Amino acid sequence: MQHRLFEILKQAGQQPVEYGDPGGSTILILPHGGRVLGLFPPGSDENFYWTHPALESAEAASQLYAGSQWHNSGGERTWLAPEVDFFFPDFPWHLIQMPPGGELLVPTYRKTEPRIIFGPVPAAELCVGDRLFRWRMCPRGERKISLRAVGVCGRIGYCRPRGDARWDLVVRNILVNPSGQYVDAPWDDLADEGYAVQACGIDSDLGHFNELEYHVPVVDSVGPSAACEETSQVWAYRGTAEQIQSVLHCLLTPDPLVRS
Secondary structure, three states, X not given: OOOHHHHHHHHOOOOOEEEEOOOOOEEEEEOOOOEXXXXXXXXXXXXXXXXXXXXXXXXXXXXXXXXXXXXXXXXXXXXXXXXXXXXXXXOOOEEEEEOOOXXXXXXXXXXXXXXEEEOOOOHHHEEEOOOEEEEEOOOOEEEEEEEEHHHEOOEEEEEEEOOOOOEEEEEEEOOOOOOOOOOOOOOOOOOOOOEEEEEEEEEEOOEEEEEEEEOOOOOOOOOOOOOOOOOOEEEEEEEOHHHHHHHHHHHOOOOOOOOO
């Protein structure tokens, strides 16, 4: 099926591309900004990803892309690190922007305390377990946390109630190398490296969304790290609390996290 978002982007002068798999799921790619902007289950026009509110109409989308501000369409994108060198302060690496109101779930090998990158993150929103880190992401302003590569297992989950007795669960499967050099660091302490997983909650002029981010080790200009090949996977599920809990048990944690 051709999604409404596809038609709006075309009318706004963009060149989106849709790809479907044999099971009926679809991704929508926006070349402008290099985004995977849509992830849709079979037969549905309801996106798993967050997109900019301007993309609700062709007129507003045209205005967004004609403006000089950051064209943050939403969805999934890849950036270069260290962010402070390549992008800051012009515009705020691999990340997905998700609708607000969900919980970040990161399996860990041991208790792994987060590093607060910016903004106040109330302790009541965080749960640091022996094998699972959780952040109930209720953004007010702009807030961001990081988790060290040595502690995380290689999966990042985001679980969100939809308000219609169903839940969305998006899981990113990544390769984490605890021996790798992860160079992205807090802006106020550039020597504090080693973080592979980050999350950011935004409720400001930039929009109202949550970001799931992960990094790969640095690529040197010479030596054995002069190049790398990176592969990750995104799995998305929509269903009842019982169905989503079953997936959580298989992919992230045996702990009961969602209820009807």
